[in-house]
Amino acid sequence: MSSPVTVQAGTDRWQVLRLLVSRKTVLISLIVLVVLIAAALLAPMISPYDPYKLSIMNRLKAPSGAHWFGTDDFGRDVFSRVVYGGRLSLTVGFAVVILSSVLGIALGLLAGFFRGADKFVSRLIDAMMAFPDILLAISLVAALGPSVINVVIALGIVYTPRLARIVRASTLVIRELPFVEAARALGVSTWRIVTVHVLRNLVSPILVQGTFIFAYAILAEAGLSFLGVGVSPDIPTWGTMINAGQQYMGSADWIMIFPGIAIVLSVLSLQLVGDGLRDVLDPRLRKEL
Amino acid sequence: MNPNVVLSVQGLKTWFHSRDGVAKSVDGVTFELAKGETLAIVGESGSGKSVTSLSIMGLLPKPAGRIEAGSIHFRDRAGIEHDLAHASAATLRRIRGAEIAMIFQEPMTSLNPLYTVGDQIAEAVLQHEGGSRAAAMARAREMLERVEIPAAAKRIGEYPHQMSGGMRQRVMIALALACNPSVLIADEPTTALDVTVQAQILDLLRRLQEELHMSILFITHNLGVVAEIAHRVAVMYAGRVVEDADVYDLFERPTHPYTRGLLSCLPTDALLASGERLRAIPGNVPSVLALPAGCTFAPRCPLADADCTRAVPELLPVRPQHRARCIKVATI
DSSP states (O other), X not given: OOOHHHHHHHHHHHHHHHXXXXXXXXXXXXXXXXXXXXXXXXXXXXXXXXXXXOOGGGTTOXXXXXXXXXXXXXXXXXXXXXXXXXXXXXXXXXXXXXXXXXXXXXHHHHHHHOHXXXXXXXXXXXXXXXXXXXXXXXXXXXXXXXXXXHHHHHHHHHHHHHHHHHHHHHHHHHTTSHHHHHHHHTTXXXXXXXXXXXXXXXXXXXXXXXXXXXXXXXXXXXHHHHTTSSSOTTSOOHHHHHHHHGGGXXXXXXXXXXXXXXXXXXXXHHHHHHHHHHHHHSTTTSOOO | OOTTEEEEEEEEEEEEEETTEEEEEEEEEEEEEETTOEEEEEOOTTSSHHXXXXXXXXXXXXXXXXXXXXXXXXXXXXXXXXXXXXXOHHHHHHHBTTTEEEEOSOTTTSSOTTSOHHHHHHHHHHHHHOOOHHHHHHHHHHHHHHTTOTTHHHHTTOOGGGSOHHHHHHHHXXXXXXXXXXXXXXXXXXXXXXXXXXXXHHHHHHHHHHHHTOEEEEEESOHHHHHHHOSEEEEEETTEEEEEEEHHHHHHSOOSHHXXXXXXXXXXXXXXXXXXXXXXXXXXXXXXXXXXXXXTTGGGOTTOOGGGGTXXXXXXXXXXXXXXXXXXXXXX
């Protein structure tokens, strides 16, 4: 009774985490994500071989005790490359999601909430969506110059319209709801209405779209690298490894299967965590304790 | 402005400009709200009562809705008069919630579903008065107790969906009164509620009014509710006030043919005993896009003649404190 406020806020925060972990799928997904991220961070300690070391003697070896995931066409250890590849792939994935979310949410709220801005912003979004993703990304990277940061910037811009459109559509619905008018009647500022009342109600579509963009970004980065406008092809990323392994799909499928599994695991677990987070953050879907 | 008056609306015209023309939703509304008084604005759907309240709050949908003429004088707590029809957005925002608060018809959707009711009340307090979050939450709890929500300390952490309609309307009232406004605009606050809950909410509003010495502008189409809560009544028809009077006077001696028609639509014991059907006023409310010339009620009025359509009648005194917008006031 002494300080109900702090107790309230504290329990609420832990309650969200507890509820999140109480679902088995979410718990497993979280563990998978943590393992993947930890492996990427601790790559030099985990990987048994140098991911760049060529060994013609050992080329295209099937998975074995010495090479858990086999070796690729240059005799490089696939396990070590998958572990190292996670560094760039995960970084690019998360960075693109963050960049496109920031841009997309800002543009979407602007277009959805302010009629005057809508005409301009919506046409801009339409124009960007008219270009095929990869073509727009290639021209952006070509203009900016190939580097990891520029790949992130290019992909972040390419995926912005996807988020902006969804945010705009949802904002158009939410701005007409009575609680927005009620907040206005209480003297709440437009800025606060948009950034607190509207944005908070957009969390679930943003989470869902964000996890999709994460997956697209990992694959698109591979596409860009394959086309020679991304990062240098000898730097391992999951995407480039899949591309490089394509020509051995029939004879040495492990080259692309293992980075493929890494992508599937990271995207799937991120999506499951996103789903769980969405349900837990919406008090109407939250189960009573 | 009379020192006893907190809100004075004079000749207010709020029009909506659309592709189909100009909708004169509010076309010359005049009334005064005294300190500690409840003024009910009664009217059918489309009579302009809600637009009047939105004009006062400065919440008209822009750019379609505009105040074309008239003034809305409001005296704030410091005694300074503001004309809300011409006030800046910043002034309006400072007054909204803190000096004039509003409760709405839909208690189910007028609260943000993703925040606890305590958070939402605290937000209003922080917005206008600042201070610490803990203090704002303490005020929120005090307000929930004030609107007689049982176990307020526990309910403060609940979300709107965990509450019933009546409870949510109580939360809305707590939210509106959190900053101790001098005027409360209640736009059909009981329409969406069960009859028993309606009576509780009206009772609560009446008690809070006495405790907090506030004025209430009560907007409704329900004459039964009017009789329950109002001190004075303004009857609106097609964007104008057609009659204003003391509540007893209005029910005992309705003067304007429209008011008489409305009252005769209510079931009475005599009518029930006779087994007759309920009476209705023939015809429909005119479209605000094309109002009839002269008295807007003339096309439906049993007493109308050629004189009625010549000019818009003035609000003429019937008795002291009782006016009607009808040229036949003297002969009725």
